Every structure is written in C-alpha cells, then in structure tokens.
Amino acid sequence: MNITKNTLAILITLSLFGMSGCSEANKEKTEEVKKEAAAKLEQAKDKTAEVMEDAKDGVIDGYDSAKEGATEAYDSAKEEAGEMTDAAKEKAAELKEDGLQKLKEACIATKEKTGGDVKDC
Numbered sequence: 001m002n003i004t005k006n007t008l009a010i011l012i013t014l015s016l017f018g019m020s021g022c023s024e025a026n027k028e029k030t031e032e033v034k035k036e037a038a039a040k041l042e043q044a045k046d047k048t049a050e051v052m053e054d055a056k057d058g059v060i061d062g063y064d065s066a067k068e069g070a071t072e073a074y075d076s077a078k079e080e081a082g083e084m085t086d087a088a089k090e091k092a093a094e095l096k097e098d099g100l101q102k103l104k105e106a107c108i109a110t111k112e113k114t115g116g117d118v119k120d121c
Contacts, residue, residue, distance in 0.1 A: 107121035
C-alpha cells in the first residue's frame, strides 16, 4: 500500500466534501425538525387555548345556572312565605272572631243568669 501525497490529499479533500455535504443535510434536517416542532408547539398552544376557553365557558355557564337557580329558589321561598303569612293572618282573624263570639255568648249567658242587661255585652 503505497499512498502518495497527492492521493492522500485527494482522499482528504473528498472526505471534507462528503462531510460538508452531510453537514448540510444535517442542517437541513435540523431546520425541518425545528419547523415541525414549532408547528406542533403552535398546535398545542391552539388546543390549550381552546380547552381553556371551553373550561372558562363551562365555569361561566355553571355560575349563571347556579345564580339563576338560587334566584328562583329565593323567589319561590319568598312567595311561599308570603302565602303562609297571609294564611296565618286569616287564621288569626278567624280565631279572634271566634274568640269574640264566644266571649259575647259567655257574657250573655252570665247576664241572663245574674239578671243583668244583655245590651252591655
């Protein structure tokens, strides 16, 4: 194996060209991978933004629904309490009327037994 200086120089030069060619191919591949990674990252950002928007909308809808339900419950309770108050007032008026009637009857019975004037009752 007798390699001359010229042959060695040619082999070294070809090796350098080959390595620079590989280096260019690697650079291109690296750039391609970077672009793909950036695209995937952008997709992930978009998906995350979409999920966050959906979550925000869900929370707002839940809040609005709970608020509406609470308002309806309050209004219903208020109406029912008003109805109960009215019924209690009516019952109290009836009891008062009944009580006055019984008191008058007792007064009349007492006046009749004692010989008093029933007009005073």
